[in-house]
Amino acid sequence: MTTLSATLAINIDDIRAAAERLAPVVVRTPMLESPYLNEIAGKRVLIKAEVLQRTGSFKFRGAWSAMSALPDPVRARGVIAYSSGNHAQGIAHAASLYGIPSVVVMPADSPRVKLNNTRALGASVITYDRANGESREAAGEALAKERGLTLIRPYDEPMVMAGQGTCGLEIAEQAAHLGVTQADVLVCCGGGGLSSGVAIALQAEAPGLRVRPVEPVNADDTCRSLLAGKRLSNDAQPDTFCDAIVTPMPGELTFPVLQQLAGPGVCVDDDAVLHAMGLALMRLKLVVEPGGAVALAAALNPSTCQDDAIICIATGGNVDPHWLVAAASGTRG
């Protein structure tokens, strides 16, 4: 058994405390299984459907965990986040449930649907121009200082990692209920907030379940970093449609957790991801976005592992309709 180093950013008690704070608002997402997908994979495939979480991704867990951990007067002043994606929506919705202001700084060229959703969920959106070299920090910093907003980072933030870890507590219970106690747990991996939180939860609650981060072949920083034993970065503009999980490199706080408790990583190509999205629609009745489907794509590949069962998290479902149409049509374009 691995012994946790005292230097890790969070421990199981942080995750259990986050679960208590989340209990009144979180969706306990189901663990699904389909005989069709089992047949393809040659083993049982259990799918944790985090696309059904509030705001359509697991990110709500971390956002609520971080906000609920703030002292009341600090939280009341509001929060700020830098994000073009699912973290932004999680922050906006959590703040709105708390009735506190939230500011999200987004690139001006973000997909319109993400800008609109973040606003619709209650955040003030501030845009900055990437092309002109404007930095997001410059756009948000003055405002944050002036209003006393608390910055909530998307993954390198202990209370966010603890919130994402609550998904791991549920996986441990649900897998046991379904009779699975020994399996790889494939997790779509960007900065590693979910992978690290789930890894700590499973080590405590279901030590036979082991996290393996999954990435697109062209943004495989975590896979390579785990092999190299140090944090390596991605290309500046990786060629993949899995936008939600493209990050520059593994997190400073998340990577040490993954080194101790997770891996080896798995890579999948975009064609396999689109195919998995189509199967999720037809066989699981779930909309899964590209970055949320890499773990399912890996789970469906019989060569990913030789066990009798495999678990994967479908992490998010905030996808442009044209990719849905492509997935439903069985073609990519």
Place this chain on the structure above:
Amino acid sequence: MTTLSATLAINIDDIRAAAERLAPVVVRTPMLESPYLNEIAGKRVLIKAEVLQRTGSFKFRGAWSAMSALPDPVRARGVIAYSSGNHAQGIAHAASLYGIPSVVVMPADSPRVKLNNTRALGASVITYDRANGESREAAGEALAKERGLTLIRPYDEPMVMAGQGTCGLEIAEQAAHLGVTQADVLVCCGGGGLSSGVAIALQAEAPGLRVRPVEPVNADDTCRSLLAGKRLSNDAQPDTFCDAIVTPMPGELTFPVLQQLAGPGVCVDDDAVLHAMGLALMRLKLVVEPGGAVALAAALNPSTCQDDAIICIATGGNVDPHWLVAAASGTRG
């Protein structure tokens, strides 16, 4: 408070017993909510996601309930069903989990995907030719007799009604957890198996929740029958794409339950249904078939009721890809 007549086909104890038999295999489907949909409806909309049930619809509940209630030696000989749709898949999968033979008699011109799915789930499929006036009874009867198969009807079958009622037990618990104790519960209605089972469950467990059956405008037999106080039939070939819930008339066993405990019914047109399917994809991340989306379509119409909250069941998700594409594209063509 309504007093249940002793002549109804099932009571709450039948539903509780079915829930015990279902516990090891059923998916406890989540009750979902989206701020976007609440905004459209002008009230809280809670969606019970039965599309996530095994085989993609609530029908698995009734199939398992009926099969598990059979004496062992009877069940071992196998079961037979007449169905072109979701009941067929529920029967095939339940029989396969039990390791017993199942025969499903389907029209030869059923959609290929339904024929294939029913076979893939483990049933022997026997087709008959509707156009030549062949009857499904003729096709199945000899075989059923010869092999001693037990017929499981899709709705006019007490143990099927009890199985569908287990969905109502979950709704009662989940709505209470979400703080909703007074609301209409909109249920997509074909023969009335689900509507009647849920109505009995709610009367016992959550008397502030009342079932209202929802149907397509062109197949509104239950709505009209409830108004008339007697069972009325539909046109032979109603013009609607909600195929899963087109039945000749309300069931003999189900209708008396609806008369005592449910209504008034609600009708929706196919355009509203397709729009609801698109919103389910984008806002709930769920694939819902036309017949499974009528209740959501009704819930989203602000005029359906004036309460602060409304509940609806998304009953099934077994849809042809071209309707998915149409729903995702926001057009019906």
